[in-house]
Amino acid sequence: MLHDIGKLAIPDQILGKTGPLTDDEFDIIKTHTMIGEELALGSPAIKDLAPAIRGHHERMDGRGYPDGLAGQQIPLASRIIAACDAFDAMANPRQYRAGLGSHRATEVLCEHAGTQWDPRVVDALIRVVARRPPIDEARILTNRGPRPPGLPARAAAERPRPSPPRPHAELQPKVLAGVARAAMESQLSLPS
Numbered sequence: 187m188l189h190d191i192g193k194l195a196i197p198d199q200i201l202g203k204t205g206p207l208t209d210d211e212f213d214i215i216k217t218h219t220m221i222g223e224e225l226a227l228g229s230p231a232i233k234d235l236a237p238a239i240r241g242h243h244e245r246m247d248g249r250g251y252p253d254g255l256a257g258q259q260i261p262l263a264s265r266i267i268a269a270c271d272a273f274d275a276m277a278n279p280r281q282y283r284a285g286l287g288s289h290r291a292t293e294v295l296c297e298h299a300g301t302q303w304d305p306r307v308v309d310a311l312i313r314v315v316a317r318r319p320p321i322d323e324a325r326i327l328t329n330r331g332p333r334p335p336g337l338p339a340r341a342a343a344e345r346p347r348p349s350p351p352r353p354h355a356e357l358q359p360k361v362l363a364g365v366a367r368a369a370m371e372s373q374l375s376l377p378s
């Protein structure tokens with residue numbers, strides 16, 4: 187995604203490494219925030235995004251990079267990118283690991299709201315996730331997904347259906363309670 191445009195300058199052997207990174211390798215990875223900022227500033231079409239790109243690995247507790255900004259010092263766009271990017275990375279599978287799914291991913295966001303992520307951003311993200319089933323699940327339930335190649339329409343209609351997704355109604359109170367708890371611990375108030 188655009189916020190990681192600076193990774194174009196990071197060697198593939200570091201980006202694609204599946205084992206733990208050395209300190210030197212992590213220092214190189216960190217530079218993608220500043221390289222991304224420079225690239226954005228060099229393009230009139232996206233130069234306004236430069237501060238958001240530079241700050242997307244900052245943390246609410248000031249332990250992020252590259253500048254160690256904390257709380258409201260971090261551009262709001264950066265805080266939104268950070269939470270959404272983390273949710274996407276945790277919920278979905280990667281080549282080397284399974285995904286946690288949206289339920290567990292939102293629980294992790296709650297656990298670290300106020301220290302790593304902005305609790306108000308986490309709250310907003312959870313409201314969106316709780317209202318909408320994941321896209322793939324929606325397509326399965328309504329049978330509007332593409333028919334597998336070579337499978338006749340009738341056979342496609344009769345193919346086994348996965349179990350319906352867990353209702354999000356039971357997810358929302360639990361995760362919102364987690365957000366509220368994290369917000370109180372960090373002495374930040376939730377929006378009404």
Ligand SMILES: [Fe+2]
Binds near residue numbers: 189190218242243
């Ligand atoms: Fe990044």
